[in-house]
Amino acid sequence: MATSSPAPTPVDQKRASFEQEALVHLDTLYRVALRLSGNPADADDLVQETMLKAYRSWDQYQKGTNAKGWLLTILRNSFINEYRRRSRHPETVDVDTIEPFAVFGDVQDEDPQGTFFDRIVDDEVLRAIDQLPEVFRETLVLSDVEGLNYQEIAKMLDVPVGTVKSRLFRARQALQAKLYDYAVSMGYIKGNRP
Amino acid sequence: MNCRECEDQLYEFLDKELTPEAEREIRQHLAECHPCGEHFDFEGVFLQFLRTRCRAQGAPPELKHRLLRELFGE
Numbered sequence: 001m002a003t004s005s006p007a008p009t010p011v012d013q014k015r016a017s018f019e020q021e022a023l024v025h026l027d028t029l030y031r032v033a034l035r036l037s038g039n040p041a042d043a044d045d046l047v048q049e050t051m052l053k054a055y056r057s058w059d060q061y062q063k064g065t066n067a068k069g070w071l072l073t074i075l076r077n078s079f080i081n082e083y084r085r086r087s088r089h090p091e092t093v094d095v096d097t098i099e100p101f102a103v104f105g106d107v108q109d110e111d112p113q114g115t116f117f118d119r120i121v122d123d124e125v126l127r128a129i130d131q132l133p134e135v136f137r138e139t140l141v142l143s144d145v146e147g148l149n150y151q152e153i154a155k156m157l158d159v160p161v162g163t164v165k166s167r168l169f170r171a172r173q174a175l176q177a178k179l180y181d182y183a184v185s186m187g188y189i190k191g192n193r194p
Numbered sequence: 195m196n197c198r199e200c201e202d203q204l205y206e207f208l209d210k211e212l213t214p215e216a217e218r219e220i221r222q223h224l225a226e227c228h229p230c231g232e233h234f235d236f237e238g239v240f241l242q243f244l245r246t247r248c249r250a251q252g253a254p255p256e257l258k259h260r261l262l263r264e265l266f267g268e
Binding site for chain 2: 023027031052107118120125143149168169172
């Protein structure tokens with residue numbers, strides 16, 4: 001008689017579905033954790049804690065729905081409860097004094113295609129994001145880095161969609177202005193600013 | 195649609211958050227208005243730039259190994 005392989009146990013099935021639906025979001029969780037906490041050691045701990053919590057309560061997650069959103073919500077709650085107190089951010093980008101679309105106004109004659117952005121190194125971009133105030137940084141990362149839509153972000157942060165829109169607008173404009181000033185200071189673009 | 199109304203919806207358009215009807219109106223304006231077209235392209239380049247630069251980084255391999263050990267004992 002031919003031997004057949006044993007049927008998968010519930011533990012095997014749990015592991016398989018967790019690998020397929022949760023572990024695939026490891027990079028997303030790490031990037032968000034790093035931008036929230038501001039340092040790699042806390043980001044490591046935060047992600048590990050999130051994944052262990054998620055695995056323990058995996059039965060409560062409805063399979064095939066939005067695992068990324070579910071995991072990010074766990075991560076964010078852990079951050080707020082345990083890590084926020086000691087997160088260190090210079091928060092020096094001012095989102096309140098931004099004149100809408102000022103950068104495009106400045107560069108539209110010299111470099112309307114924004115080629116100067118290409119010369120800015122990754123670390124400088126991340127440093128500038130880290131200088132945004134937390135609620136703006138968080139909204140921008142969820143949208144512009146991780147690709148969540150307005151509705152998903154609003155639900156996760158428990159704010160109206162209009163708030164997501166206005167935070168995104170100000171965060172993007174402030175970040176753009178910061179990176180533009182940097183590009184001017186490095187001589188990547190001449191610029192028009194005094 | 196005038197330039198101001200078009201610009202007000204710039205990010206919603208680039209984020210694909212508009213209704214098909216509103217999106218069509220924007221496209222129509224952009225086809226006729228070169229400055230707005232250039233501006234939308236510029237902001238699109240900026241968003242693409244952010245995404246590419248920030249996604250270069252992922253979780254460190256040691257973290258993944260540690261997690262697999264903690265979760266599944268391997």
